Amino acid sequence: MAVPLVYSSKYGDYDLGEGHPFNGARFRAFIELLEASDAASSFELVEPEPASREVLERVHAPSYLDRIAALERVGGMLTLDTPVLPGMVDAARLIVGGALTATRSVMDGAPVACAFGGFHHAARDDGGGFCLFNDVAVAARTLLDGPDVERVMIIDTDAHHGNGTQDIFYDDRKVLFVSLHQDPRTLYPGRGFLSELGAGTGLGYTVNIPLPPYSGLPRFRRAFDEVVTPLTRSFSPDVIIRNGGSDPYVGDELTELALDMAGLEAVGAMVRELSDTSCGRLVDLTISGYGDHVPQSWAALIRGVTGVDIPVDYPEERVELPGDQEGEDPMFARVLDRLRGHLAEHWDCF
Numbered sequence: 001m002a003v004p005l006v007y008s009s010k011y012g013d014y015d016l017g018e019g020h021p022f023n024g025a026r027f028r029a030f031i032e033l034l035e036a037s038d039a040a041s042s043f044e045l046v047e048p049e050p051a052s053r054e055v056l057e058r059v060h061a062p063s064y065l066d067r068i069a070a071l072e073r074v075g076g077m078l079t080l081d082t083p084v085l086p087g088m089v090d091a092a093r094l095i096v097g098g099a100l101t102a103t104r105s106v107m108d109g110a111p112v113a114c115a116f117g118g119f120h121h122a123a124r125d126d127g128g129g130f131c132l133f134n135d136v137a138v139a140a141r142t143l144l145d146g147p148d149v150e151r152v153m154i155i156d157t158d159a160h161h162g163n164g165t166q167d168i169f170y171d172d173r174k175v176l177f178v179s180l181h182q183d184p185r186t187l188y189p190g191r192g193f194l195s196e197l198g199a200g201t202g203l204g205y206t207v208n209i210p211l212p213p214y215s216g217l218p219r220f221r222r223a224f225d226e227v228v229t230p231l232t233r234s235f236s237p238d239v240i241i242r243n244g245g246s247d248p249y250v251g252d253e254l255t256e257l258a259l260d261m262a263g264l265e266a267v268g269a270m271v272r273e274l275s276d277t278s279c280g281r282l283v284d285l286t287i288s289g290y291g292d293h294v295p296q297s298w299a300a301l302i303r304g305v306t307g308v309d310i311p312v313d314y315p316e317e318r319v320e321l322p323g324d325q326e327g328e329d330p331m332f333a334r335v336l337d338r339l340r341g342h343l344a345e346h347w348d349c350f
C-alpha cells in the first residue's frame with residue numbers, strides 16, 4: 001500500500017521573503033528529490049483542500065484570524081520574525097487542510113500518512129516563530145471531535161519547543177503532548193521546562209524533555225526508552241501525530257541539537273515503532289529545517305517513519321558529540337530522573 005503524502009504546489013507560497021530561513025522552495029525541492037528516485041512509486045501524492053474559517057476556529061480565536069487577514073492586506077509583521085506576506089494565508093490554510101487529509105488517511109486504514117506541517121508556535125490567539133495557524137492542534141482537535149478517537153498523542157521532535165500546541169491543550173487530558181527539544185535556556189521560544197506539566201484535569205498530560213545542545217542521537221534514544229515509550233503504553237493513544245521537521249540536524253542554521261542524517265532517520269523509526277506497537281495510526285508532519293540540508297534531511301526523516309528507501313547522502317565522517325559518550329551521562333540522567341519524579345504523581349509507569 002502506497003504511503004499517502006499530502007502536497008500542493010501552492011505550499012511554496014508559504015514563503016517568508018528573501019533571505020528568511022523559512023523559504024517556500026523547500027517543498028518543491030523535496031518532491032523533486034523524491035520523484036527522481038524509485039521511492040516515488042511507494043508514495044501516493046494527495047492534494048489537500050484549504051481549511052475553512054470554521055475549521056480554523058476549532059483552535060483559533062476569531063479575533064486572531066481577523067488580525068492575520070488584516071496583516072496580510074498590508075504585508076505587516078505578526079512578530080519580529082514572522083511577516084504575513086500576500087499569498088501566505090491561503091497557503092497556510094492549505095497546509096492545515098493537508099494535515100486533516102493525512103488524519104483522514106490513517107482513520108481510513110493507512111498505518112502512516114505524511115504531510116507538510118507542524119506550525120507548533122501558533123497558539124489560540126497568537127502566532128510567531130514563522131507560524132500562523134497551528135495545523136497540529138487543528139488535526140488533533142478535529143480527531144477528538146469525531147466519533148472514533150478519544151486520545152491523541154502528539155510527539156514533537158522539532159528542535160524548538162511546541163509552545164503553541166502545548167498551550168492549546170494544556171488543561172486537556174485527551175491530548176498527551178510530549179516534546180523533545182533543545183534546552184529552552186538556549187533557544188527560541190524559551191519555553192518547555194520540566195516543570196511545565198499541564199493544568200487542571202490535564203495535569204501530567206504535558207511532558208517536556210529538554211535536551212542539552214549537541215545532544216545527538218544517544219540522548220534522543222534514552223529519552224524515548226525511559227520516558228516516551230512507557231508513556232505511550234500507559235496512555236494507549238488512538239492516533240499519534242508526530243510534529244517533525246529536520247531542524248535538529250547537525251548542519252541546521254538555527255539550532256544545535258546535532259542529529260546527523262542517520263539520527264533523523266532513527267528518531268523517525270522510533271516514532272513509527274511506537275505507533276506500530278500501539279494504535280497503528282501515525283500522522284507525520286514535517287516543516288522545519290533551515291539551510292541547504294533540506295531536502296536531504298526531510299528525506300531522512302520520512303524514511304524513518306515510512307520505512308521507504310528514499311535515497312539519502314549519509315556523510316562518512318561524523319563529529320564526535322558530548323551525547324555520544326558511552327556509559328554515564330549524569331547531567332542528563334538527572335534531568336530524566338527529575339521528570340519521572342514529576343510524572344510519577346500522574347502515571348503508574350514511573
Ligand SMILES: [Zn+2]
Pocket residue numbers: 158159160245247288289
Ligand atoms: Zn523548529
